Amino acid sequence: MFEQGALGENHFLADVRRLRASAQTMMAEGNETVGLLQAAMAAEIACVLRYSMIAVSADGLQNEWVATECAAQAADERSHMVRLAERITELGGAPDYFAAGLATRHMAPEAATGCLPRLFKENLAAEQCVIELYRELSDHFAGSDPRTKAILDDILADEEAHTSDMEDLLTTQLL
Numbered sequence: 001m002f003e004q005g006a007l008g009e010n011h012f013l014a015d016v017r018r019l020r021a022s023a024q025t026m027m028a029e030g031n032e033t034v035g036l037l038q039a040a041m042a043a044e045i046a047c048v049l050r051y052s053m054i055a056v057s058a059d060g061l062q063n064e065w066v067a068t069e070c071a072a073q074a075a076d077e078r079s080h081m082v083r084l085a086e087r088i089t090e091l092g093g094a095p096d097y098f099a100a101g102l103a104t105r106h107m108a109p110e111a112a113t114g115c116l117p118r119l120f121k122e123n124l125a126a127e128q129c130v131i132e133l134y135r136e137l138s139d140h141f142a143g144s145d146p147r148t149k150a151i152l153d154d155i156l157a158d159e160e161a162h163t164s165d166m167e168d169l170l171t172t173q174l175l
Contacts, residue, residue, distance in 0.1 A: 016126040019043045020133040027140050034093035044081040080155045124166045131159045
């Protein structure tokens with residue numbers, strides 16, 4: 001498995017970690033389901049932006065495998081975002097598509113350019129953080145909200161597949 005300590009901090013990874021920490025705080029404080037799902041949705045938004053930008057970056061366009069994989073993962077992350085938004089709406093909340101801080105940092109061109117192995121290691125570290133978030137949220141809702149837990153478990157399975165895909169990409173295509 002990939003060692004997260006090998007990376008310097010970047011805005012994308014820092015934001016995903018911050019969102020997980022926020023959700024952990026909300027769980028500890030007993031906050032409502034909508035707030036917790038909003039934190040997960042914000043992480044998905046960050047991933048949609050990141051993977052979409054890599055897919056259409058010069059580096060992504062020069063490597064068909066990278067472009068295809070990133071576009072597919074962006075589509076998956078978008079479907080997760082939509083599922084979470086739908087659940088937030090079902091629970092009487094209003095999905096927040098403008099997660100504070102993400103727009104100014106993830107839209108920078110340098111966020112999706114550079115050394116592809118480094119970018120994918122950052123992506124992998126973020127996916128691993130998101131996986132932990134979904135595990136924690138799934139455990140949190142285990143006894144109280146089976147519908148939300150089922151949605152989170154489905155998304156978790158996809159995130160685990162993304163991690164496997166990224167590990168394969170790193171070892172077979174980028175190193």
